Amino acid sequence: MRTVLVRLEVGAAETPALLRTVETMNRAADAVGEVAFHAKAHRRTHLHHLTYHMVRDRFGLSAQMAVRVIGKVGGAYVRDPSHKPTFRRRGAVPYDPRILSWKGERRERVSLLALDGRHESRVRWSEYGRQAVARGKLRGEADLVYRDRAFYLALVVESVDTTPYEPTGxxxxxxxxxxxxxxxxxxxxxxxxxxxxxxxxxxxxxxxxxxxxxxxxxxxxxxxxxxxxxxxxxxxxxxxxxxxxxxxxxxxxxxxxxxxxxxxxxxxxxxxxxxxxxxxxxxxxxxxxxxxxxxxxxxxxxxxxxxxxxxxxxxxxxxxxxxxxxxxxxxxxxxxxxxxxxxxxxxxxxxxxxxxxxxxxxx
Ligand SMILES: [Zn+2]
Structure with a gap:
């Protein structure tokens, strides 16, 4: 399993919408973390029950965005229940196939759901990324990362390499x-x-x-x-x-x-x-x-x-x-x-x- 970071060409007009989405998802994650910590919600279903409507009403996230945010917080809290999970203002946010879709035969473009609807961007594949995806299995989940004023997708590729045979010569x-x-x-x-x-x-x-x-x-x-x-x-x-x-x-x-x-x-x-x-x-x-x-x-x-x-x-x-x-x-x-x-x-x-x-x- 390996992570591949691909850069997205997000236009100046689209950047504010995506940034607002990243910031809102992180604020929502912080709020969910607060609830998880105080209610000691170890089970995801419990946390979901406690926070789903709050996340949708207060932060305006779509149903699937809410599910992803709650899942992410739940995972962080289960890993370390002694700390309240907190999230950076522009930290990476989770996407999955219901809110992210690829376009083109070689995944030249990607469409991401933001608070105001879908935004399509060109994907700048590196040689390494192309090869990793070509030889492995691309997972549906990906993180949207904002770094140095640019957006990236952190993709996870599962290895499907075959066990090598015993060679003769x-x-x-x-x-x-x-x-x-x-x-x-x-x-x-x-x-x-x-x-x-x-x-x-x-x-x-x-x-x-x-x-x-x-x-x-x-x-x-x-x-x-x-x-x-x-x-x-x-x-x-x-x-x-x-x-x-x-x-x-x-x-x-x-x-x-x-x-x-x-x-x-x-x-x-x-x-x-x-x-x-x-x-x-x-x-x-x-x-x-x-x-x-x-x-x-x-x-x-x-x-x-x-x-x-x-x-x-x-x-x-x-x-x-x-x-x-x-x-x-x-x-x-x-x-x-x-x-x-x-x-x-x-x-x-x-x-x-x-x-x-x-x-x-x-x-
Ligand atoms: Zn000789």
């Missing part, structure tokens, strides 16, 4: 610059036209990075997001193919563990850029969550020397990699495409490294 996956992904079976996953776009944005990115100003940083972020939107369908397709291939053969998916990559100075410059790229991280996270949803075990392996180690004789040498795309072992002569050799090394390491249970946190 691993499908190693090298995520790269030349090819977006290459697996240890030799499958190369590409996207048409991506390289051209990427080279163009890479040049612009390098220019902005050297500028280092605040506006350059904003521009950099925008480029990353644009690239991400462009790459999104490709990343979905590639990650789906990789996970399906592993699932069909009951293997684990093995990826490089990039947890400490920023600290490591031995990582090549070109590699570092690829690890920081927004779309690269998106592809990785797609593989991770699709694997978790399908019950395909995910193994993260030590990334050191995956690109210059010979999988046949174990020789580690930078000269094994005469060019970016080519691998040729200086010791035993094994040769092949560099990405595939790296994927083979990643697969081989999966057996000896710490397995990560599918469904673990950390998108």
């Amino acid at each position: 691993a499908l190693g996956v090298d995520l790269g610059v030349v090819n977006l992904a290459t697996d240890s079976d030799g499958t190369v996953y590409k996207a048409d036209g991506t390289d051209r776009v990427r080279t163009r944005t890479d040049r612009l990115r390098a220019h902005l990075q050297s500028a280092g100003t605040k506006s350059a940083q904003r521009h950099l972020k925008a480029i990353g997001q644009r690239e991400g939107r462009f790459r999104r369908p490709t990343n979905h397709y590639i990650s789906k193919s990789i996970v399906a291939r592993a699932e069909d053969t009951k293997r684990a998916v093995a990826l490089e563990d990039l947890g400490g990559i920023r600290e490591r100075t031995t990582v090549r410059r070109s590699q570092r850029r690829r690890h920081h790229s927004w779309s690269f991280r998106q592809l990785r996270s797609f593989v991770e969550y699709k694997a978790a949803a399908k019950g395909v075990p995910l193994v993260l392996v030590d990334p050191r020397n995956t690109s210059c180690m010979c999988p046949q004789c174990g020789r580690v040498d930078k000269k094994n990699r005469p060019t970016r795309d080519e691998f040729r072992c200086v010791s035993c002569g094994l040769a092949g495409p560099a990405d595939r050799i790296a994927a083979t090394n990643i697969a081989a390491r999966a057996g000896v490294d710490r397995p990560i249970v599918a469904g673990s946190e950390g998108l």
Whole structure:
């Protein structure tokens, strides 16, 4: 179970109505808390009986809003009967499907009941939020949160991750610059036209990075997001193919563990850029969550020397990699495409490294 906070685009005209609703629900909650504490109303039905009409008449809440407020206060009081439950003036207020409804196929908009009727707002989904909802089950209850002059919905997503199977072997996956992904079976996953776009944005990115100003940083972020939107369908397709291939053969998916990559100075410059790229991280996270949803075990392996180690004789040498795309072992002569050799090394390491249970946190 996890909480996802999504920002709502509430217009200036709508803000006062929603704020008034939040404040009124909190004032009503305070009044209900007063009654609960003095009457020692431990049972919700009792509290409901004592306060329902007061909440509706005095605060003008709708029937369902009253039910939610009383439920919230009752919950707080049961958790700690020694204190009178009190609520912040603009604290979070509870909504449920009777007073909140989603609009659009991808929940692009949400309609919230306020004191003066329903108000519709656009929902600004984050990548994390979209993925959490896509792989889990969204609960009907949500809190409306007002923070730093903006409204948010705190959503609760229940996990539906499948228990991973016991894998026999691993499908190693090298995520790269030349090819977006290459697996240890030799499958190369590409996207048409991506390289051209990427080279163009890479040049612009390098220019902005050297500028280092605040506006350059904003521009950099925008480029990353644009690239991400462009790459999104490709990343979905590639990650789906990789996970399906592993699932069909009951293997684990093995990826490089990039947890400490920023600290490591031995990582090549070109590699570092690829690890920081927004779309690269998106592809990785797609593989991770699709694997978790399908019950395909995910193994993260030590990334050191995956690109210059010979999988046949174990020789580690930078000269094994005469060019970016080519691998040729200086010791035993094994040769092949560099990405595939790296994927083979990643697969081989999966057996000896710490397995990560599918469904673990950390998108
Ligand atoms: Zn060799």
